[in-house]
Amino acid sequence: MIPVALILLTSLLFPGIVVKVKALVSGRKGPGLLQPILDIIRLLRKGNVYSNTTSSIFQIGPTIYFATILFCMFFIPFGDTSGLISFHGDLLLFIYLLGLGKFFLILNALDAGSGFEGMGANREALYSMLVEPAFIILFGTFSMMAGYDSFYGIFAHWHLTSGSYFVLSLLAAYILIQIAMIENSRLPVDDPKTHLELTMVHEVIVLDNSGFDLGLMLLANAFKFGIFGALIANFILPEHQLLWIRALIFIGVIFLFAVIVGLMESFRARLKMEKNPQFILTLSSIAAIAFLVALIISNKLL
Amino acid sequence: MKAVNIFEAITVLTVLIYFIPVKWKQPLCLMLSLLLSAVTTSWAVESFQGEVVVHHLSMPFWFHSSLLEIDKLSAFFLIVINFGSLTSILYSRGYLKMYESKASQDFSLHYFFLIWLQIAMILVVSLHEGLPFLVAWEIMSISSFMLVIFESEKKEILNTGIYYLIQMHVALFFVLAAFALVEAKTGISGFDGLVEYFKIYPPIPMYLLFFAGFGIKAGFIPLHSWLPHAHPAAPSHISGIMSGTMIKMGIYGILRVTSFLTDNFMEIGTIVLIVSTISSVFGVFFAIFQHDLKKMLAYHSIENIGIIGIGIGIGLLGKALDNSMICLLGFSGAILHVINHSLFKSLLFYCAGSVYNQCHTRDVNELGGLIKKMPATSMLFLFASVAICGLPPLNGFISEFLIYKGFLSGLDQNIYTSILFLGGIFGLTLTGGLAVFCFTKAFGIVFLGAARSKKTINAHEVASSMLLPKFLIAIPIVVIGFGSFALMPIIEGIARMYLPTGAVAPTNLVSPLLQPLSLTLGVFILLLIVLLAWRAQQQKSVSIARGPTWGCGYPALTPEHQYTSTTFADSLKNLSLSISGVKTHYHPIDKDDIFPSEKRQYETHQEDELEKMLILKPSHLLMTVMLKFTVLRSGKIQHYILYGLGFILIVAFLTIINAI
Structure with a gap:
C-alpha cells in the first residue's frame, strides 16, 4: 500500500510543481501548486461534448487509458517492500499494459476523424514504438544483474553500496527521465506550451476530448510521471533505514524529478519533428551501453 | 466399426458433394467436417491422456499400409486443424452468397477440396513415413491451390494461384530431397529415419534442408513471397484457414524435425532465432505499407510465424545451455502461439471478408466509419487486433509473455546467448510496437472516423451466419487469455518432448508462472x-452535447482531411529510407508552372524488395537463358527426329566409353 499512496500523493502535486518551476524560472509568480489538480477535479464534474463522427471507442478509450496507468501503479515496489502486485515477469505486463493504454489512446484520436488528431495519433504510435525497446532493454539488464524478472526482485537486490551499481543507477535515472518525457510527450520531443496544434503529439490527441474524459487523461498523465518518478526513486532508495526516512527520500526524489522536468522545459528547445525518432532511438543505444556495462561488471565480458 | 474406418468412410463420402444440389453442398461439407473432427479430436484427447495413439489404415494409402501415429504434438495440431476447418466452412456459407451466379460445379469443386484440405492436414500431422507424408503434403498443396483459384475466371487470380502452386512445389522438392537423403543414408523412410541419421551425420545441413522446405510453407522471410499474393486472391474463409491453419503445417514439420535433433543445438538455435527475428520485424514492417487489408494481414502472418520461430530458437538455445526452464519457456511459447495465431488471424480474415462482402473493396483508403454500420464486426476486429498485438488481457499476450520470459531467463547464461537474446528482445519489442502501429492504423482507418468514399454507403452488418463463426473464435481467445494457467499444463506437456536429455524437471515448471498473471x-x-x-x-x-469535430478554426472539414493509410505510414517510411520499398508516383509542379492545368494524382505502392531479389530477378534470368534455346524448337518433325537420333547416338557413344 505504501508505494501506491506515495505515488498518488506525489502525482497530484507533480504538474503543479512543474508549472511553478517554469513560472519562477521565467520570472513569474505562477499559479498555486494545487491548480492543475483542481482543474482536473473540475473537469471530472463537467459534461461532455462529443463530435458527431465519433463512436463508442471515443467514449471508452480514455477510461481504458486511465485504467492501465492506474493499474501500473500497483506494480511499483518500495525498495525491498513489494508493490501490491508482484510476480515473476511483472515488468512485462507493466510494459504491455502501458501499450494497451496507448493503443486505445491512438484509436480515441483516430475516432474523431480529424487530420490534426490523426497526426497526433500517428506520432504517438511512432514514438511509443521507438521508446519501448529502450525500456525493456534497461530492465532486461537489471533483471540479468539481479537474477529476477520482477520489479520487486530487481529492486530488493539492488545494492547502492558498490560503485558500479551507482553508475548503472545514474544511467537508469537518465534513461527513465527521458522515457517519461517521451511517454508524456514533453520536451524535447514535444512542447505543450506551443499553441499551434500542428506541432504537437499529446495535446493534439485530446483535441476533441472534453469534460470527464479529458480529466481522466490529464490525471493519467500526472500518474505516469509519478510512476516513472517512483521507479527512479527505487534505484536510489537506501536499505536499512527507518520507514519514514525512506518515505521522505521517495517523495523527495519524485519532487526533484518534477523540478528537473520544470527546469528542462524552461531551458530546452523542442527538437525538429523529423529529428525525434533519432533522439528516441539514441535511448535504446544508451540502454544497450548499460547492458554492456552490466556484462562487464558481472564478469561475463572481458 | 473402428474409428479409423469412420475416418476412411468420410474420405470416400466426400465424393457425394458433386451429386447434390448447390444449397446442400455446404451443409454436407460441414457435416463431414464435424464427423471428421469428432473422430480425430477423440484421438487427440486420448493422446493427451498419455500414450501415443496408433491406428492402422485398412486401405493402403499410396501403396503403403500406413500407420496414423498421434503423439501429443500431432494431437495439438489436430485440434488446431479441426477448429480452423470448422469455422472456415461455417463462414463460407454466408461469404459465398456473393458468388451465387457461379456454376454449381464451381461450388462442388470448392467444397470438395475444402474438406480434402482438412483431411490432408490431418494426414500430414499423423503420418510419419516419408512417401505417404509427402503425398498428404501434396494433396494439401493442391487442394489449397484449387481453393485459392475459386474466382479463376479472373486472370490475375489464376496467375497468383499458379505462382503459389510453383512455390509449393519448390517447398516439396526440398522436403523430398531431405527425405530421400535420409532414406539413402539410413534405409529408413520418413521421420523415423532421422533418429539414426542425426546420430551419425552432421545435422545442420539436413536441418536446413527441412527448414527451407517447411519454411516456404510457413512463410519465413526470405521464403515468404507467396503469402502476400495468395491470401488477397483467395476467398476470405480460405485466407483464414490457409493463414490460420495451413501455414502451421510448416511449423509442425519444423517442430517434428527439431524433436529428433541430438546435437548442435547452439548453432541451429542461433540460425532459427536470427531468421525468425528478421521475419517478425520485416513481416510487420512491410505490413504497415499495405493498402490492401488482406495483404496487410498476410504480412502479419509472416510476423507471427517469426514469433513462433523465435520461441523455437529460444527453446533450442535453452536446450544447448542444458537449462530446462528456458527450453520449456521457448517451446511452450511457440506452441501456444501456434494456436493463438490460428485463432486471431482467422478472425481477422473473416472480419476483413465481411468488410469486403459489404463494401466490395479491400483498399483501406476507400473505407472509414464502418463501426457505425457494422458494429459487431468492428468490435470483433478490434478484439482480434488487441490479441494479435500481444496486448493483455487476450491470448496473444500469454504466448509473448512466455517468449519474453525465456529471453529474460537466458540473459545471464553466457556472453554469447546474452548478446543474442538482447538482439532478440530488441527485435521482439520492435515487432510489438510496429504491430500496435499497424493495427491502430488498420482499425482506425477502416472502422473509425468518417467514410472516405461512397463504397461504404450501403454497408450494413453481415448476416448471423457470418457472425457466428467469428464469435465462436472469440471465445477461445478470451479463455486462453484469462485461463492460461489451467491450459498451460497441456501445452507444457507437449513442450516436454524437447527437454534436454537427462534433465530432471518437475512436471509443471512453466504453468505456475502463469497463475499470478x-x-x-x-x-x-x-x-x-x-x-x-x-x-x-x-x-x-x-449534460452531454454533440457537435462537429473541432477543426482548429477551419469550419469546412471534409472526410478527405482525415489521415489515410498512406499518410499514417508516411512517418515510418521517412524513417526507414528505402528499405520500405514504397514507390511514389507523382508529377510535381514546376517552378514556371504558374497556372497548373494538368490534373495531378498522388499514388504510392509498395514493392517487396526481397521478393524481387530472390524470386523475380533469378527467374527472369533463367527465362532469358531458356529463351535462347527456342532456336531448337523449329516445329519441323524432321528436326525433332534428328534430335532423337542425336540423343541415341550420344547415349550409345557414352556407353562405349564407359565400357572401355
Whole structure:
C-alpha cells in the first residue's frame, strides 16, 4: 500500500510543481501548486461534448487509458517492500499494459476523424514504438544483474553500496527521465506550451476530448510521471533505514524529478519533428551501453 | 466399426458433394467436417491422456499400409486443424452468397477440396513415413491451390494461384530431397529415419534442408513471397484457414524435425532465432505499407510465424545451455502461439471478408466509419487486433509473455546467448510496437472516423451466419487469455518432448508462472469495469452535447482531411529510407508552372524488395537463358527426329566409353 499512496500523493502535486518551476524560472509568480489538480477535479464534474463522427471507442478509450496507468501503479515496489502486485515477469505486463493504454489512446484520436488528431495519433504510435525497446532493454539488464524478472526482485537486490551499481543507477535515472518525457510527450520531443496544434503529439490527441474524459487523461498523465518518478526513486532508495526516512527520500526524489522536468522545459528547445525518432532511438543505444556495462561488471565480458 | 474406418468412410463420402444440389453442398461439407473432427479430436484427447495413439489404415494409402501415429504434438495440431476447418466452412456459407451466379460445379469443386484440405492436414500431422507424408503434403498443396483459384475466371487470380502452386512445389522438392537423403543414408523412410541419421551425420545441413522446405510453407522471410499474393486472391474463409491453419503445417514439420535433433543445438538455435527475428520485424514492417487489408494481414502472418520461430530458437538455445526452464519457456511459447495465431488471424480474415462482402473493396483508403454500420464486426476486429498485438488481457499476450520470459531467463547464461537474446528482445519489442502501429492504423482507418468514399454507403452488418463463426473464435481467445494457467499444463506437456536429455524437471515448471498473471489480468478487468461504471454514473448527472469535430478554426472539414493509410505510414517510411520499398508516383509542379492545368494524382505502392531479389530477378534470368534455346524448337518433325537420333547416338557413344 505504501508505494501506491506515495505515488498518488506525489502525482497530484507533480504538474503543479512543474508549472511553478517554469513560472519562477521565467520570472513569474505562477499559479498555486494545487491548480492543475483542481482543474482536473473540475473537469471530472463537467459534461461532455462529443463530435458527431465519433463512436463508442471515443467514449471508452480514455477510461481504458486511465485504467492501465492506474493499474501500473500497483506494480511499483518500495525498495525491498513489494508493490501490491508482484510476480515473476511483472515488468512485462507493466510494459504491455502501458501499450494497451496507448493503443486505445491512438484509436480515441483516430475516432474523431480529424487530420490534426490523426497526426497526433500517428506520432504517438511512432514514438511509443521507438521508446519501448529502450525500456525493456534497461530492465532486461537489471533483471540479468539481479537474477529476477520482477520489479520487486530487481529492486530488493539492488545494492547502492558498490560503485558500479551507482553508475548503472545514474544511467537508469537518465534513461527513465527521458522515457517519461517521451511517454508524456514533453520536451524535447514535444512542447505543450506551443499553441499551434500542428506541432504537437499529446495535446493534439485530446483535441476533441472534453469534460470527464479529458480529466481522466490529464490525471493519467500526472500518474505516469509519478510512476516513472517512483521507479527512479527505487534505484536510489537506501536499505536499512527507518520507514519514514525512506518515505521522505521517495517523495523527495519524485519532487526533484518534477523540478528537473520544470527546469528542462524552461531551458530546452523542442527538437525538429523529423529529428525525434533519432533522439528516441539514441535511448535504446544508451540502454544497450548499460547492458554492456552490466556484462562487464558481472564478469561475463572481458 | 473402428474409428479409423469412420475416418476412411468420410474420405470416400466426400465424393457425394458433386451429386447434390448447390444449397446442400455446404451443409454436407460441414457435416463431414464435424464427423471428421469428432473422430480425430477423440484421438487427440486420448493422446493427451498419455500414450501415443496408433491406428492402422485398412486401405493402403499410396501403396503403403500406413500407420496414423498421434503423439501429443500431432494431437495439438489436430485440434488446431479441426477448429480452423470448422469455422472456415461455417463462414463460407454466408461469404459465398456473393458468388451465387457461379456454376454449381464451381461450388462442388470448392467444397470438395475444402474438406480434402482438412483431411490432408490431418494426414500430414499423423503420418510419419516419408512417401505417404509427402503425398498428404501434396494433396494439401493442391487442394489449397484449387481453393485459392475459386474466382479463376479472373486472370490475375489464376496467375497468383499458379505462382503459389510453383512455390509449393519448390517447398516439396526440398522436403523430398531431405527425405530421400535420409532414406539413402539410413534405409529408413520418413521421420523415423532421422533418429539414426542425426546420430551419425552432421545435422545442420539436413536441418536446413527441412527448414527451407517447411519454411516456404510457413512463410519465413526470405521464403515468404507467396503469402502476400495468395491470401488477397483467395476467398476470405480460405485466407483464414490457409493463414490460420495451413501455414502451421510448416511449423509442425519444423517442430517434428527439431524433436529428433541430438546435437548442435547452439548453432541451429542461433540460425532459427536470427531468421525468425528478421521475419517478425520485416513481416510487420512491410505490413504497415499495405493498402490492401488482406495483404496487410498476410504480412502479419509472416510476423507471427517469426514469433513462433523465435520461441523455437529460444527453446533450442535453452536446450544447448542444458537449462530446462528456458527450453520449456521457448517451446511452450511457440506452441501456444501456434494456436493463438490460428485463432486471431482467422478472425481477422473473416472480419476483413465481411468488410469486403459489404463494401466490395479491400483498399483501406476507400473505407472509414464502418463501426457505425457494422458494429459487431468492428468490435470483433478490434478484439482480434488487441490479441494479435500481444496486448493483455487476450491470448496473444500469454504466448509473448512466455517468449519474453525465456529471453529474460537466458540473459545471464553466457556472453554469447546474452548478446543474442538482447538482439532478440530488441527485435521482439520492435515487432510489438510496429504491430500496435499497424493495427491502430488498420482499425482506425477502416472502422473509425468518417467514410472516405461512397463504397461504404450501403454497408450494413453481415448476416448471423457470418457472425457466428467469428464469435465462436472469440471465445477461445478470451479463455486462453484469462485461463492460461489451467491450459498451460497441456501445452507444457507437449513442450516436454524437447527437454534436454537427462534433465530432471518437475512436471509443471512453466504453468505456475502463469497463475499470478491470470489473477492479475482478472483484477485489471475488475478495475476497468469499476471505472467504466463510475464513468457511466457520472455521465448520467451531466449534460452531454454533440457537435462537429473541432477543426482548429477551419469550419469546412471534409472526410478527405482525415489521415489515410498512406499518410499514417508516411512517418515510418521517412524513417526507414528505402528499405520500405514504397514507390511514389507523382508529377510535381514546376517552378514556371504558374497556372497548373494538368490534373495531378498522388499514388504510392509498395514493392517487396526481397521478393524481387530472390524470386523475380533469378527467374527472369533463367527465362532469358531458356529463351535462347527456342532456336531448337523449329516445329519441323524432321528436326525433332534428328534430335532423337542425336540423343541415341550420344547415349550409345557414352556407353562405349564407359565400357572401355
